[in-house]
Amino acid sequence: MTFLFFFSALGAFNGFLLSLYFAINAKKKVFTNFYLSLLLLVLSIRIAKSVFFYFNPDLSNFFIQIGLSACILIGPFLFLYLKSYSSTVKQNWAAHIFPYLVVMSILGYFYPYDEHIAVWTSWILKGIYLQWFVYTVISLKYIKPIFKKIKEKENLKRLDVWLLSIYFGVAFTWLAYTTAAYTSYIVGALSFTFVSYLIVLLFIFRNSKEQTFFREKEKYKNKELDEDTRDLIAEKLKVIIENELFLKPNFSLDEAAKELKVTKHILSQYVNEILGKSFSNLINEYKIDKAKRLLETQKNYTIESLGYDSGFNSKSTFFTAFKKITGLTPSEYQKMHFK
Structure with a gap:
């Protein structure tokens, strides 16, 4: 007792x-x-x-x-x-x-x-x-x-x-x-x-x-992005798309910040608060946009190879991300486009 x-x-x-x-x-x-x-x-x-x-x-x-x-x-x-x-x-x-x-x-x-x-x-x-x-x-x-x-x-x-x-x-x-x-x-x-x-x-x-453990909520406190900063980040994000930086294996927030010449903090805040998504989800959307363009123009490539060409490391990851974002499988999307 x-x-x-x-x-x-x-x-x-x-x-x-x-x-x-x-x-x-x-x-x-x-x-x-x-x-x-x-x-x-x-x-x-x-x-x-x-x-x-x-x-x-x-x-x-x-x-x-x-x-x-x-x-x-x-x-x-x-x-x-x-x-x-x-x-x-x-x-x-x-x-x-x-x-x-x-x-x-x-x-x-x-x-x-x-x-x-x-x-x-x-x-x-x-x-x-x-x-x-x-x-x-x-x-x-x-x-x-x-x-x-x-x-x-x-x-x-x-x-x-x-x-x-x-x-x-x-x-x-x-x-x-x-x-x-x-x-x-x-x-x-x-x-x-x-x-x-x-x-x-x-x-x-x-x-x-x-280091952000227990501090993730506080990192943006009282630091709202002004309109000029938001416009600047939006413009800089186009660099990722134009240069297809998202195709790099495991392209990270740190790498993106260095490429765009902005701080990791500001880029993270913009993606989370203004775009309302995580950085990894944003990069996946860029990859899926690339995959959709390939599916619309390439008929002789396998679906799996198109996934790799879009920056995905595996077939399962590609299929899961594509279905989540578009609501269709890659095959269904391609068939719908070529009808």
Whole structure:
């Protein structure tokens, strides 16, 4: 029993430490991490309440009320954190936080837990878990692009893995609380596993060469491209098409920036914010345009050879990209053109 308590409590304690870590990072201008820090904080408060209540049924009702009330902010902070990586629009975070703080303060004042346990367990707690569930569902839209990458067998960024881990960790914690009453020993073990996993990921990713990890949202903050810059980049991008630079094997953003004599930062911002796509998707579109021209003019070449001539490294990659962009297979496109 002591062994179980130790590992259960350790999960909550490590959650507090991670919360502090990301709060410090947030002070270093990685503002998105404020949401992550607060998410881990309220999760840790809730889990700590469960662990201590399970091993000490005489736990203060005031502490129980704080632990249960913390759940009201888990869903909103999950939503705000994931959305912060998917939108360049300034977040109206107060609309997702203050109303719930006000509601819980009023309920806590007029219906304190120690005097209204039945009300809390029958109504208030169910309402909190429902709200948590709703936010978990609407947060799903912000990780759908990652599922799309998995479906299309694209390589995931380290940030993709991290965001998936956060989302499913919070979702499984909600599931553990709602599927059975007083499952604190399960939640304690879950918290230890989840937080330990995050710590391992954190150290692996911090020591990697991908310097933009945890900072991908902030790199464009307060640096909107002016009209002259946008026009200049649009003009320079024509160089990639005219010189068919996209036919180079593994043509990268770094290479493109050097060829166009612009900074990698500016080029990336233009492609992401103005064109609304990733650099790799942009290059694939250029390749497909090349393939379409070949399909419209060359009859004696095999489809596979046309794919290689368009800059694709394999037949399967060519077919997948062509179908995704045009909605047709290369053969269907060629037949339709020569009808």
